Amino acid sequence: MANIELIDIKKNYGPVPAVKGINLVVADGEMIVLVGPSGCGKSTLLRMIAGLESITSGHLKIGGRDVSRVEPAERDIAMVFQNYALYPHMSVRQNLEYGLKNRGFQRDDIARRVTDAAAILEIEPYLERRPRQLSGGQRQRVAMGRAIVRNPAAFLFDEPLSNLDAKLRVQMRVEIRKLQKRLGTTSLYVTHDQLEAMTLADRLVVMNGGRIEQIGTPIDVYERPETLFVAGFIGSPPMNLVDLDKIGGAVTWPGLPPNTDVVGIRPDAFSLTQNTANSVPLTGMIELIEPIGGESHLHIVIEGSSQTVIAAHAGRSPLSEGETATWHVNPADLHCFNKSSGQRTD
Template identity: 65%
Template sequence: MATIDLVDIKKDYGNGLAVKGIDLNVADGEFIVLVGPSGCGKSTLLRMVAGLETVSGGTVSIGGKNVNKAEPAERDIAMVFQNYALYPHMTVRQNLEYGLKNRGVPRPEIDKRVKEAADILEIGQFLDRKPRQLSGGQRQRVAMGRAIVREPAAFLFDEPLSNLDAKLRVQMRVEIRRLQRRLKTTSLYVTHDQLEALTLADRLVVMNNGLVEQVGTPVEVYERPASLFVASFIGSPPMNLVPVAHFKGATGSLPAGTDIVGIRPEHLLLAAPAEEHAKLEATVELVEPAGGESHIHARLAGSDQVIVVLVQGRPQIAEGSTLMLHARHADFHPFNQESGKRTD
């Protein structure tokens, strides 16, 4: 059983807790993505699972075994880093073989695993090249190949796509998900890119300031964010968070304590819907073309707050014009400003 269990995990660097008591259970074969802004503690948490950082408090278990005191090599994990961490003086084949040779794996088994990994990742033609002769995407494939040949209990990914260009990131994202589904290896993946997180994860762990804000499937986190932070972080463009006082007309039966309403940009409508709805008056500041859709940036009447409306196509809307936007009650996300939490 390649489960990963974290119980009340803390990390103290001496100037306050960087990780503040995190509980997480990763099931056998599950793909979990840790997502959050820089400095939130996600990479520190991953490094504690890997054994690259000591645990200040709590328990890390892999496969049901407490590994707090175990060296990284004893944890049966393979890690893929953002900088590839390949040996520049070795060929691709030698990079793939290196860890297996150190562990005394017999030559026939080494050759078998290297061939299988090369076939899976389509890097067979590069086996005799040095890393400097490869593109960024090819190097990342080699780095993943080195993890695959280990046949570990779990894969740990630390922002592995952050050094790639946008097109390659999309391609490698698909390859990583396809690879994980094929191998069914338990995986813990760190990223600050919420689109990457939404498309890769079986479950998301949204972190902020050393704490877990929400755990759930990508659909659950997107459709029902548990806090103002999650609402503002997950989604592109992010959710609009509007004080209740700015809405005109009925706002429906909002739960007690609600003073902020979240509305996704795609749920703000230019035309009145048939359903029960409220209105927002705003002045257009910028219309931003984004391929097949457009983002309208508009300032709320009587406020400095700018909200974003996502519409399909290219609307003929002039900057400086006044809009009456409509929001269905069914699309409301109610929050309390002081607690930062959802109220329903």
């Protein structure tokens, strides 16, 4: 195992910058998740660490060794792809053995590593099957097994669950996290799914436009987003971002920090009862109600404006579509931003 250090890493495709100066240290044994929308540069960054993309400038160190220009096979990392990357004509056992044989491992060592990996991933019954005879989840376990048998310094995961159905994604997400904790291997995981990112990461790296917007633990990033982008990206449903210029005097706010022109409110911060003496009252008409099992999402048009916010209510909504009501928000639950800079102001 080893740490990974990225020092001002950049990637250009001709004149077009895809990754714009990334600085990041992944500690030994840490699980870092790179999250962001499609095209933000997260997969390109992962592929540069793997050696599958060249680095335009900057330095990459693994275990203190500069591997910026080192061939992929010499970087001591293993990558798990979203399309499994299994050899269809080989059995599961042969897929697990293949990389070890190419690296000249002894037969007894190969057998031991394959047996251990198969036991960890509970794929012993499938060792003689071909990939086409396996389910998506079983194939993904085999793909992870190919990484595990190498006992690499680091694992790289490139959206490994994106081809699975929703139920299996949840199951595999738990298995990957438990596996990473058990093995203690330094890991970088790329996803566009912010729920996946929140549940897997020791630390989140939120990317946008080839840059890092924020780094922190999942709960820190959720509770205190530093930019408008992070505020709107992390959370499901996302944070409501109320543009003060668009609502005029429709809502009376407490003393906001200077240069604040956007106020963020999480959907679960709305209450139909006044919970503090100085609660912010917000009156609006319920345009739509979405029942989501254990809670309801109420789409509310703020009175006196055209701006819509989403409030989360536990269980069934006590109100109906078309009704007007007043909700209250604790001032401590307000997130203040500046529209021009995109930065937090409080």
